[in-house]
Structure formats: C-alpha cells, structure tokens
Amino acid sequence: MPNSPSDSGQPCRIRVQHRGPLLVEGPVEVELEDGSTVASDRFRVALCTCRRSRRYPWCDTSHRERTRS
C-alpha cells in the first residue's frame, strides 16, 4: 500500500520505543481486527501499543505510569 500519493518509492519509516507508541510517518490507514479501517492524514501518527488507549489505535498517552502524588 502506498504511504502517500506523492511518494516516490520511499519506505515509510516507523520508530519503535521501549515504552510508548509506534511513531509512523503519515498519512496512514489502519485495518482493525474487525476488518474496519480508520485513517489519519497527520504528518506523523502515534499508534497505541499498550492497548489502553481510549482512542485506539491512536495513542492517547494512557501508557504513562500512574502515580500517587
């Protein structure tokens, strides 16, 4: 799937990190387990890996450690 209509064969770069979302160069389409598709045309997209996001598959920072002050 092409990453962007203007792409000239450049691979899409994805940044992984120990804790936190996958950072993907946008725009992206994400196919979910139920077969439905969601899209984002942001310049970069943060994909949830902790599965705690309330806006899954997009990161909403729910991976952050929760603390008592």
Added chain:
Amino acid sequence: MPQDPREPQLPQARGPVSAAVQEYLLGAGPLPPDETVARADVYGDDLQLALYICYELHYRGFAGVSSDLEWDPGLLRTRAALEHRFLSALRTDTPGHDSVEDALAGLLVEPVDGTGVSHFLSKEGELWHVREYAAQRSLYHLKEADPHAWVLPRLWGRAKAGMAAVEFDEFGGGRADRVHALLFANLMTDLGLDTTYGHYLDAACAEMLATVNLMSLLGLHRSLRGALVGHFAAVEITSSPGSRRLAEAMRHTGAGAAAEHFYDEHVEADAVHEQVVRHEVIGGLLAEEPHLAADVAFGIDVTGHVEDRLADRLLRDWAQGRSSLRTPLPSEIHHIS
C-alpha cells in the same frame, strides 16, 4: 463565525504602568517612569497588562495605534524593564530541576489523584465554569502556536524540522478549516462566547495574562530559545491527558460538538506532538547546543509555575462560588450557530 477585525481594541488600564503605556500608544502622554515600573507588583494586573500590551504590537496591534510603534525605541526600553522584572521573578520563584530528564520525568507520569483545573472541570465542572475557562484561555488559543513560530529561525536540522512539522499541524496542516485557533473559535461559538480576537482581554485575570506573556517573552528573545523549546514541550506533554478531561467536561456540560472536537483533536494531536518535541526538537537542539540544557529545563519548569498560579486562582475563585473574570460573563447563552 463573524470575520474577526484584524486589530483589537486597546484594553482598559489596570494601574499607572498600563495607563501610561496606553496613553503613549495613543500619543497622549509619556511612558511610565522607571520608579513606577519598579514599584508595580510583578505578577499583578498592572504590570502584566502593560507587558501584554507591549507584546500584542508584535501580533495584531490595536485599533487606533500606529503599527510603527512595534519598534519604537522608547517603548522597547519600557518593555525591557517590564521583562527584566518578570523574568527575574520567574527565575527566583520557579522550583527548578537539575536536568532536562528530571524536569520531563515529572510530566510523563499521570497522577491518579490530580487536582488541577482539568480534573475539577471533568469531575464537577458546570457550564459557567467551562465558559469562564474558555474566555480566559481565548487569550492564548486565538493565537495558538503563534508565539512558538518565532523560534523557527533560531533552530537548525532536526530541531527545526520537528518544530516546523508540529507548527504545521497546529496551523491546520495546510487546511484553513483545521487551524487550531479556528477550532477554538468554534468551541467559543458553542459556548455562546464572542469569538472576536482580544474580546476577553479586559476580563482575563493577571494569572492568565502571565501565561501568555511567558510565551511571548520566550518566543521573542533568541537568547531564550532553549526555554521556549522547554516551554513548548511542557505544553504538549501535559496537553493530551488534560484535553481528554476537558473533552469530558465539554460532553457532560452539553457544551456542543465543536467544543468537544477541539479537545478530542488535542488528545490525539498532542500525543504525537509530545513525541516529536521530545525526540526531535529537544533532542535535536541539545545535540547542536548542549549548553542550552539548563534553559530547556527552566522552560519546562517555569511553564508549570505560571500554570499552577493560574490553576490556583481559578480553583480558589470557583471554590468561593465567584467568577474568576474581572467582568463576569452574561449568564444567558445565545447560540449563534
């Protein structure tokens, strides 16, 4: 939304310093004497408004005020005196961290028992609280991301590319209907507020003026570029969870679809922005200019300091059941849309 007039009205003076600055802008009197500037409460209404007026000349100016006064040497000298007092107070009063990592670490955890304004609004905020909050914040959100654009010529490489990418997103990614300042104006319309740029300047409290003055101060001075980057990181890192709570407040107060959308958009956008700002902008800047680390940490910490002062003011007024605005909003909501 009605077309914003390009130049807002001059606000009402709040004391001798802001009165003199205002008269000078209208050609009706001299600038405030040094002793008057030295005597004013540094966080108070008079000094903060005088500084705000000086800075506004770099954004949209004021109706009836010559655009050339933006670079008037006398006015710049007064502005420098006001800035010196403000920045000195901030440096003295901000509880600081020793390193950028330590300063960031405090923001990258989520307190389960948070007590900030967004926590209050999501749990027990009523429509009048939400409307006041939007009126106060309109001073920034109607120029959202503008003060941060000033840092772009002062950055290179990764830091510049990352900062420009985030700013591009803030400015709608090339789409006028997605500019964040416009999304905020739509939120204000949902809440029956006046979307005219500068409309709530007279109503805003000194603590709100200080948060915008901080951005302008850091944005306009190249020497403070490290602090501007730290400030921007602090805003983006804290925005996503805060926006989730504010979206919840908009939903339970029935504020409207555009009001919910503004904060929903920020949950998602700022989860990305914080990553880019930490890895690319801070990482890139400190790779180029490692000597700016202490300034970056100061920018992070000082943002918390001015935001905490605003939160204390709002929550204190609301706990007493009174308005946080200098002129309370009309209670009736007229839906324009």
